[in-house]
Amino acid sequence: MDLSMLWYLVPSVVMFACGIYGFITRKNLIAILISLELMLNSADLNFVVFNRYLFPGSMDGMVFTLFAIAIAAAETAIAIAIIINIYRSIGNTDISEINNMKF
């Protein structure tokens, strides 16, 4: 079966939109982090699909995706370390309580 590029791009866009929606509406830091991962993965998916369909002769997009995954892992590690710090100091990870500084 021959799928067109659209079959991959639409899920990718949906993932990106879900990520933004989750980032804005979720109250738990871990859930926000998951939403961020969705957005990053959607960008990675885009790279792979464009590479596979538009430029099958080169590997730039695939290699870029590998690096992007590694970077996303590093970001998650640091974010989780900071979330643990937050949890130790206020006892939960609810962003509506992380509001000492505003305006």
Next chain:
Amino acid sequence: MDYSQFGSMIPELIVLGIFMLVFLFDTFSNEKGKKFLTPFTTILFGLGTIAIWLLPADGEMVFGGMYVNDTVTNALKAILNIGVFIVFLQSAKWVESDEVAIRKGEFYELILVTLFGMYLMVSARHFLLFIIGLESASLPLAALVAFNKKHYESHEAAIKYIMTAVFSSAILLAGLSFVYAFSGGSLYFDDIAISIGQGEMSGLLIMALAFVIAGIGFKLSLVPFHLWTADVYQGAPTAITSYLSVISKGAAAVAFFIIFVQCFGSVYSEAWEWMLYAVIILTITVGNLFAIRQKNMKRFMAFSSISQAGYIMLGAIAANGLGLASMLFYIFVYVVSNLGAFAVISTIEENSGKLSMDDYNGLHKTNPWLSFAMTLAMFSLAGIPPFAGFFSKILIFTSVTGTGSWALYMLVLIALINTIISLYYYLLVVKAMWISPEEPKIGSFRSACSSRIALWLCIAGIVFFGIVPYIYQYCYDAVLNSLSFLFLF
């Protein structure tokens, strides 16, 4: 593989070498030896700075064209190095305090790693290397923002910083994935420029560019991507705040210029001129208006740095060699003026723990020299002649009006009006220090030797950069000699 290519990466190798030495020193020294870590790092870094100023940049494309160190990037690296050197000096007392002393090695190592990332970011001519540089510049900064382990504000600032940083890099990556669709299968800046120049304009390209502007705008804290700035600046340790406000902003601004002019220069007027136009107006105005109502000095400097970022981006909208040269000069002047202000703020915070603007009332009675330095820094940031800030503003305005476009004239007019607004709040600090009749709340103290050196360096920069023509000439020559920008003139 040809290992002689690494010879072109002199600034990176220097910073990496300093990092390795500091790391080894920190790991293998005993209690007694740890006392010498701060002077060791500072002196080593000072020597490295001199080396980067003096060593020539060969401007050769190495690693298949992924990396280039031409005169522009070398000049920017030298400028950033001076800024980091001043940050090291002004934080020398803070890192010896009880809470931080045990971890001071990490402080220096993380700063050196982020500096290395910023070097890669401006030298990259391929999006892969650019993203790696950008991330290695922004991720360790989150750890640095969280450095005050015992202060809750530090954690709150760090979580806000890391979440917005990851969000912005996700948006940047999504934008780049769409740019990749137009690129003809290559992520080199030059190849993308060629494919975009030949192809037709489309809505997707405009959306991709909007994503890329948003992604880099987060790092630059351009409005409307600025909301993290004030909180992070307030919560982070003061040394990190000064580092964030100057060094990472300067590097991101030049990287922005290089990407947009080199990669997307052919769709300047169709795709990104008007976006950047709106963003600059918003950045300068919103930054100014919010700065007026701030009482905390670090928040105040945060909003002032937002509006200064708008002025820096005027060089990018000019999109020519003059724009880049005056941008470099503006960053240099901004480094000394802002770090001068932050040196005073951090000295006062260390000695008295006071951060509010009201606490500065009558400061000249107890600490006349600090008030003097702060006044000069404020005058320079506001652009009062004959200090350096005036000349940097004039040059960046001239570069924009030099393009001859009517719309850009209007932009400069708006920026000028905003300069007058900014005068109001910068002078509020000066008024509090010199004119306010209240009794001083901060006692007289003698600041540490290292922070005094930092202050004198900043004062010398503020006074002399404007009236000594060599500095601007240096930036201009750097742009003129740069091989990759020859097409700009």
